[in-house]
Amino acid sequence: MWDSSSDSDRVALIDALNVMDPALGRALDPITELAAFTFDVPIALISIVDADSQRFISRVGLAVEGTDRHASICSWAIGSAQVMQVADLREDPRYAQNPLVVGPEQVRFYAGAPLLTRSGLALGTLCLMGRAPRVLSPLEVQQLQTLARVVMAQMELKMSMGRREQVTGLPNRQQFQADLDLLARRAGDGHFTAVLLDVLDAHSANDAGQALGMKPVEALLRQSSLRVQSVLQDQAQVYHVGVSRFAFFLVDQDRTQVEALLDRLRERMRRPLMAGSVPMLPQFHAGACHFKAVAADTNDLIRKCLVAMQHAVQTDACLCWYSDERDARLRRRYRLASDAARGLAQHQFSLVYQPRFSLHDGMPVAAEALLRWVHPMLGPVSPGEFIPVLERTALMPALSRWVVDHALAQLALWQHALPGFGMSLNLSPRDFDDPGLWEMLSTRLQAHGLPASLLEVEITEGEWLQGHPGAVPQLRAMATAGIRIAIDDFGSGYSNFGYLSEVPISLIKIDRSLVTGLARSRTSRLKVEAIIKLARQLGYRTVAEGVESDAELSLLRLWGCDEAQGYLLARPMTADAATLLVDACRAGSPGEDTA
Known part of the structure; x- marks a missing residue:
């Protein structure tokens, strides 16, 4: 039979x-x-x-x-x-x-x-x-x-039909997954390695497509596919799984063998390719992942290879292997992004306030509103972790409006208990995608009966201002109304006094990476002193972030820094604790350091 x-x-x-x-x-x-x-x-x-x-x-x-x-x-x-x-x-x-x-x-x-x-x-x-x-x-x-x-x-x-990529004629992603499924059904005991390969820089391909049309770009992809196939020959079937991405899997090859093969492939792929009459240099970024011929591995294999390959792209490496730890971090970021809307609806977010002190008389002059998130399963999540994640989602504008509403409500309460005490708010580049940002701020200030001069808006320094042409007009409207505009984290990256002339800045916040440990670092001392002196000459006030020692505070006073913020002076605290602290300082008695 x-x-x-x-x-x-x-x-x-x-x-x-x-x-x-x-x-x-x-x-x-x-x-x-x-x-x-x-x-x-x-x-x-x-x-x-x-x-x-x-x-x-x-x-x-x-x-x-x-x-x-x-x-x-x-x-x-x-x-x-x-x-x-x-x-x-x-x-x-x-x-x-x-x-x-x-x-x-x-x-x-x-x-x-x-x-x-x-x-x-x-x-x-x-x-x-x-x-x-x-x-x-x-x-x-x-x-x-x-x-x-x-x-x-x-x-x-x-x-x-539907299993072939028309440009190269190679089996596509659907066929790759079907063949993986077949491999898993055979229940083999072999050792397998999958590789995902990106051979063309997306920006270069886009520029070539605009200048020459799509046919030369398609010719590049066909040439690339032939090169991959020529190196692999009888070792593996090549699949065309994305615009410029190819995949294959190898049988019973250890890490050293796989890396040696990819070295040969990289040498072959990095030779120039012709797009029309223009020679173009292909890129080579690969992600590799070992797997077993079982459904639990093959069903998630393409995603794991993508995690590895994307890390290679981000680090400009030729090859990265899949990492459980890196994958866990990515999944955690995705979970934060997907849980944030529910968290906002279920009151998982809250505000704390970190006072800022004048270095002339030691009095607290304002507090920075800081967002906190206590996730029901993950516990407290650092803003440094969730803010960059949420800035890439559609939820960020709603979250920013929530912060504005709650912070201004608290500022209004402080005007009864602490007249003249100000507040600073952080706005992200994504917030300036909304052309109605200033109108919203103005409306909320009026609703709470607050003068604009009590509010300070902090924006991060950087090239993002050039990519948001609507940001500068809105910042100018805020400044005209009396809101103070501060550059946050100055000195941490793209630090350039030149672009500040385009923005109505009144205050520069020197990044904690320069301030913390200032007394022990000659380089940091030179930088911070230069920033303070130049800012004063340009008419900007300065605030030092991350002050953690008396020695740092003394140097900042010596150089003429206007204000300071940091754990030495006060930690982020609840609104009630901040009220007590400011009250005590104004009454002439030292406030307790409230965690």
Whole structure:
């Protein structure tokens, strides 16, 4: 009957290729009808034999759609590479009691040609059945085999639709996943490594497409695919899984072997390619991941390779291996992004306030509103972690409005208890995507009966101002109304006094990375002293962040820094604690350091 050693592979292939799709059967119906007509038989079938049954995906002259596998005559035919004939089923003890023989159909004659894949696996048969004994001539046997090959070709064509990338002709991401699924169903014990490769810089490809059209870019991709295939040759099937991304998997190669292969591939790929008449230098970023041939690994493999490859892109490395720790950090960021809206609705966010002190008289002059998030499962989450995540989501404007509402409400309360005590708010670059930002701020100030001069808006320094043309007009409108504009984290990165002339800045906050440890670092002392002196000459007030020692405070006073903020003076605290602290300072008694 069938070869049990290859049967699991065959059944897995049937599942992976989705040959039971009714659309495939409809496409094969004309061939089945042609077979019935050509051989003058009442019944012609295309039968697919899986683990437990046979299904007639296309049929002529038979009402039933399938039978139990053990009652299947085709189950015997798929074990043969040739046409199997039974002249009289009643005379053969294997089939004499078959339901199609003894039942209403009264079938006597059978001939079945196996439907063989290129790898030699039989998915089923193209079979003929008659109600009288018969033997096919050698010519008829040849014709039946020819029709079976036509059926198989049509099946492969139909199944490959949507599984090929048109530009390169390579199997695409859907086929890559289907082949991984097939690999998992075979339950092999081998050791596998998947590789995801990006060969073209997106910005360069976009520029080339705009200048030359898409045909030269497509030619680049075809050349790249040929290079990848030439290096891999018989080692792996190459898949085109993204615009400029290729994938493949290797069998039983250790880390050293994989890296050696990718070194050869990188050397081959980094040679210039021609886009029209312009030579372009391809990039080479690869992500690799070991996996086992089990569904738990293969179902998530593309994502893991993408995690590794993206890290290679971000670090400009040729190759990065998948890391559980890096993946966990990415998943945590995604969870924060997806849970934030619920957190806002369920009051998981709150504000704390860190006072800021004048270095001339030691009095607290304002407090910075700082956002906090206590996640029900993850616990307290640092703003340094969740703010960058939320800035990339559509929730950030709503969260910023929430901060504005709650902070201004608290500022209004302070004006009764602490007249003249100010507040600073942090606004992100994303907030300035909203053209109504200033209008919203102005409306909320009026609603709380607050003068604009009590509010300070902090923005991070950087090139983002050039990418947000609407930011500067809104900042100017705020400054005109009396809101003070502060540059936060100055000195931490893109520090340039030149661009400050375009923005109505009144205050510079020197980043804690320069201030903390100031007394021990000559370089930091030179930088901070220079920033303070130049800022004063340009008419800006200065605030030092992250003050943690008396020595730092003394140096800042010596250089003429206007204000300071840090754990030495006061930690972030609740609104009530801040009220008590400011009250005590104004009354002339030292306030307690409140955590």
